[in-house]
Amino acid sequence: MHLLNVYYRDRFDKQRQKTMDFRKDSRFKEIVPFEHKVWLSSPTMHGDEQRFVDEAIRTNWVSTIGANINTIERELAQYIGCQHAVALSSGTAALHLATKLAAERLYGRAKPNEGTLAGKRVFCSDMTFDASVNPVAYEGGEAVFVDTERDTWNMDPVALEKAFEQYPDVKLIVLAHLYGTPGKMAEIKRIADAHGALIVEDAAESLGAKYKLDGKWVETGAFGDYSCISFIVFTERTEDERAKTVTYGQETGQIAHENCAFCPYTGFRDEQNWLSLAA
Numbered sequence: 001m002h003l004l005n006v007y008y009r010d011r012f013d014k015q016r017q018k019t020m021d022f023r024k025d026s027r028f029k030e031i032v033p034f035e036h037k038v039w040l041s042s043p044t045m046h047g048d049e050q051r052f053v054d055e056a057i058r059t060n061w062v063s064t065i066g067a068n069i070n071t072i073e074r075e076l077a078q079y080i081g082c083q084h085a086v087a088l089s090s091g092t093a094a095l096h097l098a099t100k101l102a103a104e105r106l107y108g109r110a111k112p113n114e115g116t117l118a119g120k121r122v123f124c125s126d127m128t129f130d131a132s133v134n135p136v137a138y139e140g141g142e143a144v145f146v147d148t149e150r151d152t153w154n155m156d157p158v159a160l161e162k163a164f165e166q167y168p169d170v171k172l173i174v175l176a177h178l179y180g181t182p183g184k185m186a187e188i189k190r191i192a193d194a195h196g197a198l199i200v201e202d203a204a205e206s207l208g209a210k211y212k213l214d215g216k217w218v219e220t221g222a223f224g225d226y227s228c229i230s231f232i233v234f235t236e237r238t239e240d241e242r243a244k245t246v247t248y249g250q251e252t253g254q255i256a257h258e259n260c261a262f263c264p265y266t267g268f269r270d271e272q273n274w275l276s277l278a279a
Ligand SMILES: Cc1ncc(COP(=O)(O)O)c(C=O)c1O
Pocket: 090, 091, 092, 093, 128, 129, 131, 132, 176, 178, 202, 204, 205, 230, 231, 232, 235, 243
């Protein structure tokens, strides 16, 4: 472990010198860098970020709604090419909301004291951050892990096909695009469609990554029936720790908005049951 750290520290130090050593930039002179740490990406909370935080406090809009949130939701939806983007507190919250919405669409509302996926199996990427899979467990479902393939380090379409042979009743797939590399979405979408399954796409690590589908470049975050991105520091973007769930359908987007907009911090109304569409 120690050796690995030294190796990466060395590599990242070199990379940092080449690409992002803000210590040499006089605009960032007040930022104190962490020493002796492995650098994943360099957070730069200054300039616009600082201005927006100051503005939020000055105008009393420290809230889950407001002009800046509306703007980033709209701009993000345009950038990705989907109908709605909904701002939440984290990619984890976005994945829970997306999984819950997909499960309600498939199986209807949960019984009291049961999750929306009670007794249901869900196909999940076997190599990902645990936030992709935890919502399946929160919702009472059983994650069936589908192997990763060598080319992209993401869900293997061949393994997915085999998983459907074994569990033909499965109707939900939760998959991640790791390290900015999209999975093989053409094959995966074809298989999902053939089995009438929905896709929750975890694009937390891949905002800005594109994939060629039917001859057209498509942004990750636009493939799933529900898709999630994150701005946390070790994913792609470092501006802010707020994340989005991005949805396709007009109606679903509105439901998500109505249920999330007025909730403090986590973005959910009902403490026990994070999001209750019946409310
Ligand atoms: C693949 C993946 N999914 C989900 C998440 C969760 O995002 P967040 O940390 O914003 O909750 C992360 C990052 O933490 C991630 O890397």
